Amino acid sequence: MDGLAAPVSERAVTFGGHGGLVGVVVQPAQPDPGAPCVVALNGGILPRSGQGRIYVTLSRRLAALGFRVLRFDLSGIGDSPSRGDGLPPVEAAVADLNEALDWFAGADGRVVLMGLCDGATLAAHGAATDRRVVGAMLIDPLIPRTRGYRIRHLWRRLWQPRTWLELATGRHPAWRMLHARAQALVADDDLPPAFDPNDPAVRAALKDIYQGLVDNEVETFALFTGGMQHRHCYREQLLEAFPEVTFGDRLRLEYFAANDHHLEWPPHRDWLLEAVTGWLTSAPFRAPSPAAVSA
Amino acid sequence: MTPFFFGEGERRLLGVYDPPAHGAGGAPRAAVFCAPWGPDYIVAHGALRRLAFNLAGGGRHVLRFDYFGAGDSAGEAEEADLAGWRDDIEMAIEELKGMSGAPRVSLVGMRLGASLAAEVAAQRMDVDRLALWDPIVSGRDYLRELEADHAEWVGERTRYGPLAPTDAPNRVCHPFSRTLEAEIAAVDLAALAPKLKQKILLVVTEPRPGHEALAAALSGGKAGRLSVETVADSAPWRLNRQGFGGPMPSDALKRITAWMA
Numbered sequence: 001m002d003g004l005a006a007p008v009s010e011r012a013v014t015f016g017g018h019g020g021l022v023g024v025v026v027q028p029a030q031p032d033p034g035a036p037c038v039v040a041l042n043g044g045i046l047p048r049s050g051q052g053r054i055y056v057t058l059s060r061r062l063a064a065l066g067f068r069v070l071r072f073d074l075s076g077i078g079d080s081p082s083r084g085d086g087l088p089p090v091e092a093a094v095a096d097l098n099e100a101l102d103w104f105a106g107a108d109g110r111v112v113l114m115g116l117c118d119g120a121t122l123a124a125h126g127a128a129t130d131r132r133v134v135g136a137m138l139i140d141p142l143i144p145r146t147r148g149y150r151i152r153h154l155w156r157r158l159w160q161p162r163t164w165l166e167l168a169t170g171r172h173p174a175w176r177m178l179h180a181r182a183q184a185l186v187a188d189d190d191l192p193p194a195f196d197p198n199d200p201a202v203r204a205a206l207k208d209i210y211q212g213l214v215d216n217e218v219e220t221f222a223l224f225t226g227g228m229q230h231r232h233c234y235r236e237q238l239l240e241a242f243p244e245v246t247f248g249d250r251l252r253l254e255y256f257a258a259n260d261h262h263l264e265w266p267p268h269r270d271w272l273l274e275a276v277t278g279w280l281t282s283a284p285f286r287a288p289s290p291a292a293v294s295a
Numbered sequence: 296m297t298p299f300f301f302g303e304g305e306r307r308l309l310g311v312y313d314p315p316a317h318g319a320g321g322a323p324r325a326a327v328f329c330a331p332w333g334p335d336y337i338v339a340h341g342a343l344r345r346l347a348f349n350l351a352g353g354g355r356h357v358l359r360f361d362y363f364g365a366g367d368s369a370g371e372a373e374e375a376d377l378a379g380w381r382d383d384i385e386m387a388i389e390e391l392k393g394m395s396g397a398p399r400v401s402l403v404g405m406r407l408g409a410s411l412a413a414e415v416a417a418q419r420m421d422v423d424r425l426a427l428w429d430p431i432v433s434g435r436d437y438l439r440e441l442e443a444d445h446a447e448w449v450g451e452r453t454r455y456g457p458l459a460p461t462d463a464p465n466r467v468c469h470p471f472s473r474t475l476e477a478e479i480a481a482v483d484l485a486a487l488a489p490k491l492k493q494k495i496l497l498v499v500t501e502p503r504p505g506h507e508a509l510a511a512a513l514s515g516g517k518a519g520r521l522s523v524e525t526v527a528d529s530a531p532w533r534l535n536r537q538g539f540g541g542p543m544p545s546d547a548l549k550r551i552t553a554w555m556a
Contacts, residue, residue, distance in 0.1 A: 010367070012298035012309060022298050024309070024367050047340050049366050052468050056367060079298060079311055079344060160455055226456070258459065259452045266463035 008063035013070075015103040021096060022079040023048060023072025025104070026059040032066025036110035036134050036285055039100055040071040041123055043116035043139075043262065047078035050116075051262040054269060058114075061277055070104045074122075097126045101133075110134045110288055112219075112280065115141075116262070117228075121209075127220070128212020134285040135219040137276060140228045140261055142206060144197045146240045153233050197231065203241075210238070211245050219283040221252045223275070227261030252279060301360075301390045302369075308383055309367035310360040311344075312394065313351035325356040325397035326555065327387045329415075331406035333372075333469035334444070335532035336365065339405055342531035342544055346403065349552040356395035360387045372470040377411065377478035384415045392421070399423040401555060406532055407431050410482050417490040426496040426551055429530060432505030434482030441466040488512035496554045497523045500547055501530035524550045 007029045015021050040055045042048060048071045049056050059069035073080035074096045076089070083092050097113075105111045112135035115123035120141035127136035157163045166172035196202065213220050224232045232238075235255035239247065254275070256263070263272040297312045315323070328343055330336045347357040361368040362383045364375035388400050401424035404412030409430030416422040431437045445466045452458055464471050485508050495513050499506050502525065514521040528544035 010300065010307070010369070012300055012367070014296075014298065020296075022296070022311070024298075045341075046337060047366070049361075051337065053366070053372060057371075078340065079296065081296070081348075156455065162454060227452075229455075257456065259455060260458075262468075264468035265452070265458055266461045266465060266468065267459040269468075 016099040020081045026063040026069040028063040028066050035067050036112050037068040038112045041115035041119035042077050043119045048073045052264040127218045128209045138222045144241045221279045223254045226257045226259045307369040313347045313357040315354045316352045323395045323397040325391050325395045326401040328359040329404035329408035329412040331408045334467050335406045339532040358391040376474050425493045428498045432484045432509045434479040485512040495521050499525045
C-alpha cells in the first residue's frame with residue numbers, strides 16, 4: 001500500500017457506547033512498542049478519509065513506520081449516525097473522542113491526536129484534558145485575531161492590485177458581505193450573531209485549551225495555513241493571541257503561506273506528509289504516566 | 296450498519312452494509328450503491344448514507360462501498376481506472392447477493408457512478424432496477440466540467456499568491472491519470488441505453504443538456520419502463536460553500552425511496 005515496503009493491515013470497526021462510531025484501524029505488521037498510537041479526527045464534516053484521502057495515505061505511512069492508527073467518524077459525520085442522546089454538537093464530539101480513546105488506547109495508552117479545522121480544535125481540547133494524550137497535530141485550529149493579524153491582513157490586501165480591481169468592479173468579497181448584511185437588515189431576520197473567536201467567552205475557553213496543552217505536557221505541532229486568512233495570517237499569531245500562556249519548547253509552530261486550508265494541492269500534500277511523519281518520529285513524547293487517565 | 300472489507304488480495308474494498316429494518320415477506324431485495332468520483336463523493340457522502348438508511352428501512356439489504364483507490368478502500372487514487380471500478384461494482388453485487396440471499400439486486404448510482412452502474416447493468420441479467428441520479432451522460436462534457444471546476448479552484452487559491460508548480464495530473468487536487476481521462480471521455484450513456492432492459496429511474500437535481508436526450512433514449516418508446524424525476528433540491532454532490540454539502544436533498548431521497556419500494 002502507498003508504495004511502501006512494510007505491509008500494513010486495515011480493519012473496519014464500530015465502537016462507542018451506542019455502538020455507532022465507525023472507523024478504520026490501520027495496524028502495522030511490525031508495531032513499534034515505544035510509539036504512541038494515533039487518532040485522526042474529522043476535518044469539519046468531511047468523512048474520515050479526509051480531503052483527497054489525506055488520512056488514508058497518512059495512516060498507511062504511519063503504520064508502515066510502526067504506529068497504530070485509528071481514523072473514525074464523529075457521530076453525525078461520515079458513516080457514524082447521530083448519538084441519539086440529545087447532546088449538543090460540541091459535547092457530543094467530546095464524548096465521541098473520549099469513547100474513541102477508551103476503545104483504542106485503553107486506560108493507560110499513549111495517544112497522538114490529529115485534526116484539521118474543527119477537528120484540530122477538538123484535538124486540542126482532548127489533548128488539554130486527557131492525560132493519555134501525549135501529542136497533538138493541529139492544522140488550522142481556532143485562535144483569536146490579534147492586532148498583528150489586522151495590520152498584516154489589511155496591509156497585504158492593500159498592496160494587491162487585484163483587491164482594487166475587484167473593489168472597483170464589484171467582484172470583491174467585501175461587496176458580497178455588505179450585500180448579505182443589507183439583505184439581513186431588510187429581511188429583519190432574527191439571526192444569531194456570527195461566530196467570533198475574539199468574543200471574550202470564546203477567547204477564554206480557547207486560552208484554557210492552550211494552557212491545558214502546556215500543563216498536560218503535550219508535544220504540539222500547530223500548523224496554520226494561508227487558506228484561513230479570515231482567521232489567521234502569520235506564524236506567531238498563536239503566541240501573541242495568548243501572551244499569558246508559556247508554550248515552551250514542546251510547541252512546533254509553522255505557518256504555511258499557501259492558500260490551501262486542506263493542503264490538498266499535490267506539492268502541499270507531499271509537504272504535509274513529510275512534515276507530520278518527521279514530527280511524529282522525532283518528537284520526545286513523554287513516557288507513560290502512572291496516573292495515566294484523568295478523571 | 297456494518298462496515299467491513301471485502302474482496303481478495305490487494306483489491307480489498309471498504310463496504311458499509313445496512314440490513315433491512317424489518318423482515319419483509321417474499322424474496323429478499325437488495326441494492327448496491329455506485330458512488331460518484333472524487334470531489335463529488337466527498338460532498339455527497341451524507342446524502343448517500345441517508346438514502347441507504349431509507350432503503351434499508353423499506354426492507355432492502357443495502358451495500359455502499361468505496362472503489363479501489365477511493366475512500367477507505369485499498370490502493371492509491373493514482374491507480375484508479377474505470378475498468379477496475381466496473382469490476383468493483385460486480386464484486387459488490389456478488390458480495391451483497393451472498394450476504395442477503397437476494398437473487399437480483401438494484402443499482403443506485405450518482406454522477407459518474409450512475410454511468411458505471413448502467414454499464415454494469417447492461418452486461419448482467421441479475422440487475423432488476425437502475426436508479427440514475429444526475430448521471431454523466433457525456434464523458435467529454437464531464438471532462439469540461441472538471442476542467443472548469445479545477446480552474447475555479449486554482450483561481451481562488453491564487454488570489455493573493457502563486458501555487459507551487461506540480462507535474463502531478465489532477466482535477467481539483469484529485470489524481471487524474473491519462474487512463475482515467477481517456478476512459479471518462481469514452482462514456483456515452485445515451486448510446487448504451489438500448490442495451491438496458493431494467494426498470495429505470497432518472498433523477499435530475501442539476502439538469503444538463505444531455506439528460507433530455509438520455510431520457511428519450513432510455514424510454515425507448517416503452518411505456519412504464521422509465522420514470523423521470525426532476526427535483527428542485529440542491530444537488531447533493533455540489534459543494535455548498537456555506538454549509539459544505541448543503542441541505543439534505545430530502546425530496547430526491549423521498550422519490551427514490553418511493554420508486555424503489
